[in-house]
Amino acid sequence: MSKSADPTSPEGLRASALTDDVSFLLARANAVALAAGNAALSAHGLKVRSYSVLVLTSGEARPSQRELAEFLRLDPSQVVSLVDELQSRGLVERTPDPADRRANVVVATDAGRALVVQAGESARAAEERVHAELSAAERATLATLLRTLAFPSE
Numbered sequence: 001m002s003k004s005a006d007p008t009s010p011e012g013l014r015a016s017a018l019t020d021d022v023s024f025l026l027a028r029a030n031a032v033a034l035a036a037g038n039a040a041l042s043a044h045g046l047k048v049r050s051y052s053v054l055v056l057t058s059g060e061a062r063p064s065q066r067e068l069a070e071f072l073r074l075d076p077s078q079v080v081s082l083v084d085e086l087q088s089r090g091l092v093e094r095t096p097d098p099a100d101r102r103a104n105v106v107v108a109t110d111a112g113r114a115l116v117v118q119a120g121e122s123a124r125a126a127e128e129r130v131h132a133e134l135s136a137a138e139r140a141t142l143a144t145l146l147r148t149l150a151f152p153s154e
Contacts, residue, residue, distance in 0.1 A: 026149075032130060033126075033127070033130050034048050036126040036127075036129060036130045037051075037123055037126050037127070039126065040122040040123060040125060040126035041119055041122055041123060041126075043122060044115060044118060044119040044122060045089070046115075046119055049072070049074070049078070049082055050082050050085060050086060051116075051119055051123060052072055053068060053072070053079070053082045053083060053086060053092070053106070054086060054091060054092065054108055054112055054115065054116050054119075055116055055120075056068060056071065056072075057092050057106045057107055057108040057112065058108040058112060058113045058116045062097075062105040062106075062107055063105060063106060064097060064103045064104060064105050064106070065079050065080060065083060065094075065103075065104060065106060066103070068083075068106065083106055086112065090109055090111050090112075091108060091109055091111055091112035091115060092106050092107060092108050092109060092112050093106070093107050093109055094106055095107055
């Protein structure tokens with residue numbers, strides 16, 4: 001796209017200085033990926049956030065709701081709503097944390113783990129479509145760079 005595009009047209013917006021702003025580009029790429037992910041996951045009755053909770057609770061980690069909120073960078077009340085919805089569908093259970101009986105850990109049920117496998121295929125297909133313009137090497141580099149930004153050394 002040439003920087004001389006008509007500034008009053010939609011294409012002209014692409015020529016604005018904002019498209020050189022890395023934070024804007026990350027936010028826009030995230031919005032594109034979320035829209036594609038939500039569309040793909042809708043066939044499974046999930047959205048990206050609920051799928052993320054389901055994936056994280058399907059492993060051995062046994063996270064608390066607080067840990068899920070911190071990891072996903074969501075308000076704890078949002079995680080409570082997500083877990084409530086997944087629990088109402090029989091996809092996760094809250095169980096007492098053996099290390100702290102005042103807290104609950106969230107664990108996927110067998111049905112939840114089965115749904116992760118099915119929904120994971122749809123999520124990966126959506127990701128492939130979103131990243132279709134990138135080579136495999138570029139995708140790997142992007143993942144490395146984003147991991148560095150998402151999980152900075154402390």
